[in-house]
Amino acid sequence: xxQIICRDLSFAYDGETVLSDINFSLDAGSxxxxxxxxxxxxxxxxxxxxxxxxPSTGTITFNDLKPTEIGYLPQQxxxxxxxxxxxxxxxxxxxxxxxxxxxxxxxxxxxxxxENMERLGIDDIADRCYxxxxxxQQQRVLLARAMCATKKLLLLDEPVTGLDPVAAxxxxxxxxxxxxxxxxxxxMISHDIHAAVRYATHILHxxxxxxxxxxxxxxxxxxxARRFVGGERA
Amino acid sequence: xxxxxxxxxxxxxxxxxxxxxALVSLCAALLGVSLVLKRYSMIGDGLSxxxxxxxxxxxxxxxxxxxxxxxxxxxxxxxxxxxxxxSKIKGDAAIALISSSALAIGVVTVSLTTGMNTDVSNYxxxxxxxxxxxxxxxxxxxxxxxxxxxVLLYPRIFAVTFDExxxxxxxxxxxxxxxxxxxxxxxxxxxxxxxxxxLLISSLIIFPALTAMRVCRSFKGVVICSAVISVVxxxxxxxxxxxxxxxxxxxxVIVNIIAFAxxxxxxxxxxRA
Numbered sequence: 001x002x003q004i005i006c007r008d009l010s011f012a013y014d015g016e017t018v019l020s021d022i023n024f025s026l027d028a029g030s031x032x033x034x035x036x037x038x039x040x041x042x043x044x045x046x047x048x049x050x051x052x053x054x055p056s057t058g059t060i061t062f063n064d065l066k067p068t069e070i071g072y073l074p075q076q077x078x079x080x081x082x083x084x085x086x087x088x089x090x091x092x093x094x095x096x097x098x099x100x101x102x103x104x105x106x107x108x109x110x111x112x113x114x115e116n117m118e119r120l121g122i123d124d125i126a127d128r129c130y131x132x133x134x135x136x137q138q139q140r141v142l143l144a145r146a147m148c149a150t151k152k153l154l155l156l157d158e159p160v161t162g163l164d165p166v167a168a169x170x171x172x173x174x175x176x177x178x179x180x181x182x183x184x185x186x187x188m189i190s191h192d193i194h195a196a197v198r199y200a201t202h203i204l205h206x207x208x209x210x211x212x213x214x215x216x217x218x219x220x221x222x223x224x225a226r227r228f229v230g231g232e233r234a
Numbered sequence: 235x236x237x238x239x240x241x242x243x244x245x246x247x248x249x250x251x252x253x254x255x256a257l258v259s260l261c262a263a264l265l266g267v268s269l270v271l272k273r274y275s276m277i278g279d280g281l282s283x284x285x286x287x288x289x290x291x292x293x294x295x296x297x298x299x300x301x302x303x304x305x306x307x308x309x310x311x312x313x314x315x316x317x318x319x320x321s322k323i324k325g326d327a328a329i330a331l332i333s334s335s336a337l338a339i340g341v342v343t344v345s346l347t348t349g350m351n352t353d354v355s356n357y358x359x360x361x362x363x364x365x366x367x368x369x370x371x372x373x374x375x376x377x378x379x380x381x382x383x384x385v386l387l388y389p390r391i392f393a394v395t396f397d398e399x400x401x402x403x404x405x406x407x408x409x410x411x412x413x414x415x416x417x418x419x420x421x422x423x424x425x426x427x428x429x430x431x432x433l434l435i436s437s438l439i440i441f442p443a444l445t446a447m448r449v450c451r452s453f454k455g456v457v458i459c460s461a462v463i464s465v466v467x468x469x470x471x472x473x474x475x476x477x478x479x480x481x482x483x484x485x486x487v488i489v490n491i492i493a494f495a496x497x498x499x500x501x502x503x504x505x506r507a
Contacts, residue, residue, distance in 0.1 A: 072399075072403040082447075085396055
């Protein structure tokens with residue numbers, strides 16, 4: 001059975017529909033890239049999946065996945081720039097959803113944080129201040145936090161924005177590694193269509209409604225992809 | 235110096251004031267870290283003006299001031315939080331609106347009833363003498379509750395302060411935590427304003443957090459440093475107020491300003507080195 005099923009979804013702000021007719025389902029372990037122009041409803045759909053925005057019609061069904069088992073990597077702009085916090089504190093805060101009413105972090109929480117920091121190669125900067133890190137390091141910290149929150153589904157909102165090409169590639173490879181090794185599903189909003197077709201198993205192309213949903217191979221053959229990528233074959 | 239402190243503590247009311255004041259300073263400093271980082275710095279100021287209005291009305295109708303002021307200020311805190319989420323009136327404007335309205339209502343109430351007397355002046359600028367025994371007991375209990383709640387909710391308060399969207403998306407009840415922070419702040423402001431004065435209480439919330447942020451680079455570091463700075467500045471300010479017969483609230487703020495300057499200077503030196 002599919003892990004996520006969206007049926008006839010639509011979203012509206014102040015009564016004005018911004019996104020409609022979303023129908024897709026995803027199996028566990030898939031890697032979905034949501035693409036589309038600015039304002040096409042990508043972030044709205046993600047807010048819907050996160051439970052931060054209620055759909056005006058339609059349903060989202062999760063199978064074997066509780067709403068608290070979702071890891072999320074927000075856009076950089078949402079994080080405060082002058083916040084004093086160590087890398088360890090930020091990563092550890094990803095464990096909150098598995099505390100179930102417990103008040104403090106226990107040894108298992110700390111071990112999970114340490115493991116994820118090691119996997120992403122940030123264990124050596126665990127006690128550094130989050131603010132003083134490079135953009136690439138900061139994104140790894142947020143990815144580690146998201147991984148602390150889930151083994152099942154990662155939602156990533158433009159995870160490479162503002163990174164230099166080397167750091168962006170590293171980030172993509174880390175995300176693919178988590179996707180393959182842990183069978184964690186990934187849903188990513190991306191502006192980088194070339195990376196999207198390189199890494200993703202599925203593509204969802206939005207433009208106020210669902211313009212395309214299918215496997216990456218199908219997407220490459222579609223007229224939409226040819227237009228969106230700008231003439232060259234992706 | 236030691237002689238002075240000995241003499242200070244030989245007065246019963248001074249001991250009471252220092253105990254209550256130290257606890258309130260501690261509460262204010264802890265909550266202040268979260269409030270400053272969440273861009274709610276002015277909320278303390280707004281709530282204290284509401285507190286002044288409530289105290290003025292309580293005095294006019296002859297109820298124990300804290301029993302009226304605590305619930306009214308908690309209600310105001312909820313209101314401010316709600317308005318903050320409503321994008322049509324921005325948070326800073328909402329705070330200015332509510333605080334000046336409450337101040338005006340307080341002033342009108344005072345002039346219609348008792349007139350501008352020392353009581354009113356005490357509420358505005360703070361006085362250690364205005365603290366009765368019953369007030370002191372209530373203040374100590376409330377501060378203990380605030381401290382306990384802060385410690386118990388620490389991981390959640392961090393999460394909601396650092397990245398509310400992430401916290402909400404992964405199932406933390408961010409609204410609830412925000413409400414708890416608002417209630418705790420309201421309680422702290424009301425019990426603190428008797429000593430600090432309505433016009434100066436917000437400095438107790440803002441200064442220690444900002445001072446700690448000059449040098450500390452982790453959240454826990456800032457919280458602990460801010461708590462220590464707050465209590466130390468309070469005690470020094472109290473001693474100065476006693477020695478030079480200064481209003482206690484203003485003396486404490488001056489000490490906080492000096493601490494802030496010193497820490498900023500230290501941060502500058504550290505950067506150069």
